[in-house]
Amino acid sequence: MAMLIRLFVQTVLSAIQQMIANKVRAFLTTLGIIIGVWAITAVIAAVTALNGFVLKQFEDFGSNRIELWGQLPRSQRFTRNDWQRVRLTLSDADAIRKNAKSIEMVALTSNLRGSRVRAGEIEQGGVRVTCIEPQFLDIDKRVVLRGRPLAESDSTDELPVCIVNDRAIDELRLNNGGVGEYITINDRRFLIVGVMETKVMGPMFGGDDAQTEILVPFRQVYKLQGQFFWIQAAMKMKPGNEVEDVKEEIRFILRKHRMLKPEEEDTFEMFIFESVLRNMRAMASGLTAAASILVGISLLVGGVGIMNIMLVSVSERTREIGLRKALGANPLVVLLQFLIEAIILCLMGGLIGLLFGQLTVLGMQAAGRSNESFSAMSTAEIPTSAIALALGFSAGVGIIFGMWPAIKAARLDPIEALRHE
Secondary structure: OHHHHHHHHHHHHHHHHHHHHOHHHHHHHHHHHHHHHHHHHHHHHHHHHHHHHHHHHHHHHOOOEEEEEEOOOOOOOOOOOHHHHHOOOHHHHHHHHHHOOOEEEEEEEEEEEEEEEEEOOEEEEEEEEEEEOOOHHHHOOOOEEEEOOOOHHHHHOOOOEEEEEHHHHHHOOOOOOOOOOEEEEOOEEEEEEEEEOOOOOOHHHOOOOOOOEEEEEHHHHHHHHHHHOOOEEEEEEOOOOOHHHHHHHHHHHHHHHOOOOOOOOOOEEEEEHHHHHHHHHHHHHHHHHHHHHHHHHHHHHHHHHHHHHHHHHHHHOHHHHHHHHHOOOOHHHHHHHHHHHHHHHHHHHHHHHHHHHHHHHHHHHHHHHHOHHHHHHHHOOOOHHHHHHHHHHHHHHHHHHHHHHHHHHHOOOHHHHHHOO
């Protein structure tokens, strides 16, 4: 065992001496490996960061969330009264609550566009006011910081209460943290019963600067606006259900409830966030695979370069090989010397490529922190699996492309080698 270790150490030292003696050639030999490893680590870090960013956006919004709304069939021409026929109703929501086994909760919502809000002497126009059923807070993952959330009794009793986000405290200059204050929405007076955390949507969902947001009981406003009230539904899907099964279940319930004939098109549309998540995961995997193939080609080209250089090295050191074999060197020892030299060259190239890859990732992180357009890159890092893949592939290239020159060196006839000029 001690002899094998000594032989291995001597072989490694000999390979390193050869690289030191031919620094420029060694660097140019490993250049293909350096570029390949640099590219694969940087690409995988960028794709992983982008994938994580997208997943986080959906998790914040609710990956198990479903949006449902009335939709005029595309084959029909729009008329003035069509929207009354296709819009969601309270009975539609009740049908889903009663019959959908895959749905955990349903909340009807509606946006009051262009609302005017007054608090004391402060008045704002175009405030985002949303009429909700209480379950919406859970579906939308809203956190109430002070006071209480809207309750079922607020909606059924049509109480003029509301909750606001914490940004509204500053913009409307509310006193005492907002809870217990009165505000006027479109000339109707509402009591603030709770303050919720401001939810800043990501750029994927049209997010912008956080602004005042107010939530009011759904039925309180529904009674006032009646048939002119455009309704949407936010639903929370139970875990463990297949997206297509959930979609078909909701579709079956609504078509039956709306008494649509088989030949008639759906008069509603839905968006399931989980389906987009799956597509994004598949796209990220495809991008990683495609990038890995392209980088693999680069590494193979680098391997061919290493093989050529090692063949040149064998040719240059033919007399040395002949002398060693004449003095009794085992052909296996000669083979190992050249094979280990090729592996070390590739591993050195892989380590340098990893260094450049890490520097690139640090640049991505800096760009993500300083520029909102590249915010997805702020969490970029090289996965451990990518490091193992890069170094393993580098060592594999050294073994595969170093084997032929090593075998050629081991098979040299010592007499012919000593005669070599």
